[in-house]
Amino acid sequence: MSKLGTPVKLDIASEEFRMNSKEVREARDAHWYAETDWGIAVLSYEDNTHLLHSPYMGQGSAKWPRQHGVSSGQFHEWWSQNLLVLEGDDHHRIRRLVNPAFSRRKVRAMEPKFEELARELIGSWIHRGEVDFASEFASPYATRILCMMLGIDESDWHHIQELASTIGLGLGVHVGDHIASIDAAVNELTVYAEGLITEREAAPTDDLLGTLLGANREDDRSLSRQELVNIVILLIFAGIDTTRHQLSLSIDSFQKQPDQWDKLARHPYHYAERAVEEALRVNPIGRWVTREATESFQHRERWIEEGTTVHLYTLTGGTDPAEFNNPCDIDLDAERSPHFAFGGGVHHCLGHFVARTDIGVALAALAGRITNVRVGADTDWLPDSGNTGASYMPITFERRNSVE
Template identity: 55%
Template sequence: MNRTPHVTDAPYLDITDPSFSMHSEAVRDARERSWYARTNYGLAVLRYAEVTELLRHPSLVQGSARWPDHHGVHDGPFHAWWARNLLVLEGDEHHRIRRLLNPAFSTRSARRLEPVFTEVAEELVSSFAGRGHAEFVSEFAEPYATRALCAMMALPHSDWPFIAEHANTIGLALTVSVRDDIDRIDAAVRALHDYVETLIAARVADPGEDIVSQLVHTSAEDGDRLSAAELRNAVVLMLFGGMDTTRNQLGLMLRTFLRLPDQWELVASRPELARAATEEALRVAPTTTWVTREAAETFSFGGVEITEGTTVHLFTRAAGTDPRAYPGGGDVDVTAEERRPHRTFGGGIHHCIGHQIARTDLAVALRVLTGRLTDVHPAGGDEWLPDSGNTGPIRYPITFTARA
């Protein structure tokens, strides 16, 4: 494996530049020259093999724990919630909470939800299919993502605008302007805390088959249970993370296949390919374009000494299009029989706990969209988040023809 031995010789990427793009020639050129690049914030790892290895490296820990403090937020509801959610916990505490949460996010749970995901997707597409145009984010991606969460938790679907509004506001915390918006963010966290505490009390009194009921009533073999605060934090994280990432990924998936109409039509004619097509879209156009780790200790990797405290960005998008791992790099083939597993859902102990359900609701959406719409094109006037960190469409108007 070709690894660059000296940090000072490595390419440099300015990831704070508003024009920086994960799809840029600069990133591709850096990946060809080296397995990593220097950035404003530590190192960026660019190739599939190294990203895969470092996702599981014992000397790296989740790199987002101190995000609020780094940006001037040192207390308040968001700070307290962020410090105690599964995304940033490490060690025995992380393993314990993850073990208690795992049963609710099984493949079986995902299969059970597939019919209701289909029903929601069909209803949403039916609301605009007859007029030949739609604003994809507000008319499909956001309500679908949020109502999929409502289905998972057996919530009234009429609650989806409330959940989406507050989840969107909490999303402002992941921007560098978090301090400017912290009052709104804190208010949104308090609102979701209150909502979730009422929900949990209802499930304690009258459990069902939904995920929250499972979390309330499932205990590990040793009798351990989630505390009230741990359960509340986990459900708030589900409402925030599940809506935001699914909405963004739906828009990215649509854009991927609008550029490849033959692949769109192939899925339409062979709906069983929707899952493979979803994996291809996740690989080449992930909403989470990098995951962040931090060196818990000084260690050597690939001839480079990575000192304690160094930020390490693992570029999942660059890894997913690395021609060393995938013939054709970013080429999409929904009929490819063998693909290495992409790293869009992370890896190691911080592998996304909800990946089975996310894969299912995305594949259902793609199957319904391709089955109902053809000749789909961007209508212009689209707006997108920056093509780094977490990305996706803000607005995405489209035109189309409804299938007969």
């Protein structure tokens, strides 16, 4: 592929910045990357693929708070030590110890509970023909699943979700504006995590946290107490945010293609996994994956200096017309190249199978019960920097009486 234009400058800090805008598409047409105030933004599928697996690239999120004026405090300390940003031996050690808690077998065993919860939530509002999807389905569904998996009392879900949402502000470019509340949320979840760990140590369980603690006891390179706490905070934050926002984004995408929504309703077991992959490709919660050059190297005509932050744009890569036919459309029967929504390489998202499973269960359940979905124009979308999604999302729909 040859991009002959000049790289443009994208203002990703602007409240109006949107990854699926004409501005960004034209930037991708002009060149394989764009400039930003925080490194370069890789726009094409081909270059995203290459750089995501480059031996010269490391996880580049560690310095994100400092880039935005946050160099101390609870969030800064937690962020600098959590699995998302660690490299080398510590990353491999912690990931190896945590892996058993996310096994396919354990997640599959939870599916009936996911389905039961989805039916319960849908049943509470289906008679109305309208609902705030964000607060009455996506948030309780994602948070209560996280509670199930960690063995937390589900009655705590609302407060836990608020704390996770607050920490999520730390992934945006305006982290400094919210740092006091973010620090308070990390502090509260630290106390909460310590209490959970103490409870499980006294009374072992077979839930995700119990499995994690069991693996930790059996390994001679076990996790420290602080590493355990950091992981629990990460599980709460990432587990809730990923599912709840991706569900809202998925509904927004499918409402534009009712034929694909109806296809999912007719054949849920056949298309549920494909529905998740297509929604993640065309409208992912994480608009970019961050990496950093660990040494200077040449890529195409660009010399990338050691320490350069490189944002790999998941949405522009996943909808690149050079790689995909009808790139912005969901097509449940199409054979597509892999997307980048869960990152890649050694930093591929640890909880990807949980997210894929609970989102797939939810979409299949929703498609089977509601049709003619319309998303309200007054939906409150979060900025596209960091994780995006809807904090308020009114939808109208018709009840699906049968599936032919």
